[in-house]
Amino acid sequence: MLTKENIDLFRSECKAIQIKKNDFFVKENEVCNHIGIVHSGTLYGYFEDADSNFIVSELYYEQSIITSYRSFITGVPSPAFLKAYSDTMIYAMDKNHYDELMKQQKWAYIFKKISDLLFINKCFKETALIKLKAKERYLQLIENRKQIEQKFPQHLIASYLKIRPETLSRIKSLDLYQDRK
Structure with missing residues (x-):
């Protein structure tokens, strides 16, 4: 869990992004160049399978960390859409700024916490679906x-x-x- 101090510090290095209902934070096959924390509003991540079925992968609301993490870290296109369900405001950091901050120990610690949270959430969901x-x-x-x-x-x-x-x-x-x- 990120502390309030970590969240506040993260936000201080971000820009506020407004996303209108039904607009996208990232689209499938685009590189995700931002990682953020949802300040207000709701979004959802989804995939379309080979038969064009809509499959929700994640639900985001206040305090959620939002990114297409694999795309953000590797620079490969996102396999998913991240779409606003309601008007939304996100404090987002671009990849270049993230890479610069990562050189500082306190930021490396915060970013590790963020990556740990994303990984743990993924593991819990995967385990729940299986078991x-x-x-x-x-x-x-x-x-x-x-x-x-x-x-x-x-x-x-x-x-x-x-x-x-x-x-x-x-x-x-x-x-x-x-x-x-």
């Missing part, structure tokens, strides 16, 4: 991200959980029914 049933994934998501259901519509949450919206509705209605007993 947990749909209901368990949903319960884990709402436990770890308490505001997620107020920030995103059910179809995006369902895609993120790799289930159909109808399945998510059924899971939620079963929970409501069981809570009444």
